[in-house]
Amino acid sequence: xxxxxxxxxxxxxxxxxxxxxxxxxxxxxxxxxxxxxxxxxxxxxxxxxxxxxxxxxxxxxxxxxxxxxxxxxxxxxxxxxxxxxxxxxxxxxxxxxxxxxxxxxxxxxxxxxxxxxxxxxxxxxxxxxxxxxxxxxxxxxxxxxxxxxxxxxxxxxxxxxxxxxxxxxxxxxxxxxxxxxxxxxxxxxxxxxxxxxxxxxxxxxxxxxxxxxxxxxxxxxxxxxxxxxxxxxxxxxxxxxxxxxxxxxxxxxxxxxxxxxxxxxxxxxxxxxxxxxxxxxxxxxxxxxxxxxxxxxxxxxxxxxxxxxxxxxxxxxxxxxxxxxxxxxxxxx
Numbered sequence: 001x002x003x004x005x006x007x008x009x010x011x012x013x014x015x016x017x018x019x020x021x022x023x024x025x026x027x028x029x030x031x032x033x034x035x036x037x038x039x040x041x042x043x044x045x046x047x048x049x050x051x052x053x054x055x056x057x058x059x060x061x062x063x064x065x066x067x068x069x070x071x072x073x074x075x076x077x078x079x080x081x082x083x084x085x086x087x088x089x090x091x092x093x094x095x096x097x098x099x100x101x102x103x104x105x106x107x108x109x110x111x112x113x114x115x116x117x118x119x120x121x122x123x124x125x126x127x128x129x130x131x132x133x134x135x136x137x138x139x140x141x142x143x144x145x146x147x148x149x150x151x152x153x154x155x156x157x158x159x160x161x162x163x164x165x166x167x168x169x170x171x172x173x174x175x176x177x178x179x180x181x182x183x184x185x186x187x188x189x190x191x192x193x194x195x196x197x198x199x200x201x202x203x204x205x206x207x208x209x210x211x212x213x214x215x216x217x218x219x220x221x222x223x224x225x226x227x228x229x230x231x232x233x234x235x236x237x238x239x240x241x242x243x244x245x246x247x248x249x250x251x252x253x254x255x256x257x258x259x260x261x262x263x264x265x266x267x268x269x270x271x272x273x274x275x276x277x278x279x280x281x282x283x284x285x286x287x288x289x290x291x292x293x294x295x296x297x298x299x300x301x302x303x304x305x306x307x308x309x310x311x312x313x314x315x316x317x318x319x320x321x322x323x324x325x326x327x328x329x330x331x332x333x
Contacts, residue, residue, distance in 0.1 A: 001221055002130060002171050003194060005072050005291045007213070007284055008309055009041035010034045011225060014297035016049025017096045022297055024056065033062035033299040037073050037306045043195065043225070045134055045175070046076035046119060047093070050101035054122035057305045062124045072123060073130035073195070075175050076115040077156060078103040094250065107136065107148060109155035116163060131160055131169045132195050137181030139214075149184070157189055160248055164192075177226070177249075186214050195293070197225030198249065200283050202233055202264055202321075203257065205328040212288045224283040225293040233279035234263055264326055271317040278317065279310035285318075285333045 015027040022030075031042075044053045054074060061070055078099040081115070088098050119128060136152055138145040160172040173193035174185055182194055194215065200207045201224075215222050228234040230247040248257050265275045283289045296302050318333035327333070 001219075002071065005041040005223070006039065006133075007291060008039060008280075008305060009043055009223065009291050009293035010039050010302075011293045011295035012042060012044035012053045012057050013048045016044075016053030017093055018048065018295070018297075019091070019096070020094045020297075021309075024107075028055045028060050029299050030296050030302060031057060032064060033163055033302040034296065035061075035064045037302060039302075040069060041071045041073070041291060041293070043073045043125075043175075045078070045132075045224075046080055046115060047075070047078045047134060048123075049097040050080055050093045050099040050103060050327070051118075051122055052095075052097045052099050052266045054119055058122055058124035060220050062154065068125070068127075071129045072125060073132060073175075074119045074123070074128055075132045075134035076112040077105060077107050077134040077136060077152070079106045079111050079115060080118070081221045082210070085205075105135075105141070105148065107133065107152035107156035109159045112156040112159035113163075116159075116168070127168065128210075129170045130193060131163060131172050132175030132193075133157070134175050135174070135177070136185075137178040139176070139178040139181070153188060161190070173220075175225070175232060178205055179211050182211050183214060186211075186218055186220065191220060193221040193223065194299055195223045195225055197293075198229050199226075200224050200246045200286070200289065201229050202279050202282050202327065203229050203248075203260060205331055208330050212286065215288050221290060222288050223291045223293055224289050227279050227283055227292050227294055228276065231262075232257065234276050235274065260326065263324065264321070267320050267324065267326070268317065271314055273313055273317055274308065276304065277311060278313055280305060281313045282331075282333070285331070287332065 003238050044057050068184040081104055083102040084100050086100050141148045163169045164172050171192035173191045175195035177197045177201050225249040230250050232253055268275045268278050294305050321327045322329050
């Protein structure tokens with residue numbers, strides 16, 4: 001088990017300019033606010049802004065963390081290819097980045113080794129603590145999933161094991177948005193940790209069926225990302241109609257999700273609890289979940305998350321959600 005991660009981690013996609021650009025100064029202030037508040041786990045990836053997220057995180061932590069106390073995770077499986085003709089003023093693969101690269105899936109042994117080496121340089125670190133394989137699975141690859149999985153198990157995973165065995169990383173796992181591939185990986189590979197985004201939240205609880213019991217059985221650590229489901233659960237917005245404009249699964253929310261969020265929001269309001277607070281607390285109520293990683297695009301978002309975790313959520317709210325059929329009755333609350 002990786003100790004010292006803590007209940008709240010810093011998701012660094014937003015400082016890679018996910019959906020919108022933020023300035024270098026704003027990114028540095030966001031990281032500094034998290035560090036000052038006591039956050040010590042930072043999750044990033046080469047894909048986030050095509051290296052921008054790792055570079056910004058590395059620059060900030062070089063000043064904030066000269067002793068290397070931070071626990072850093074990054075990802076492999078997407079290589080960065082030069083793309084000099086890129087329109088740096090347009091959103092590319094979800095990011096508005098000044099970096100002239102594009103990311104391409106590559107789970108081969110050599111690509112994983114190069115990716116790890118390049119991440120170390122961008123992060124200005126001698127060591128990365130956790131290495132995740134990024135977005136392996138049918139959700140990302142469709143019909144090409146079996147071929148990608150073979151390439152990973154025969155090549156990239158062998159590289160990850162080598163890095164772990166040599167002590168270059170402390171733990172290896174996968175960082176995905178899909179439950180099925182987590183279950184598949186647990187039957188094929190010796191992994192230490194899962195980062196599962198957006199699949200154990202107030203809106204989705206599929207891991208209760210088989211994945212979480214498997215993790216307990218195999219002793220695999222679980223980190224939950226995307227507790228706000230890309231933003232729709234981040235704030236009490238359902239009552240003023242903003243839920244329909246918020247992101248869900250990186251896109252526009254369907255009407256059924258908007259309705260569910262509005263019902264959750266109304267219940268939270270009746271118990272004096274902001275929706276974002278309930279969303280952040282909910283995954284942590286399950287004993288297999290040790291950490292929730294939330295994305296931060298500003299100091300105010302860091303401050304809000306810290307405040308949410310400092311305040312309890314009454315048991316009566318969870319009971320009301322259960323009674324209304326809004327959360328799975330098996331969910332530990």
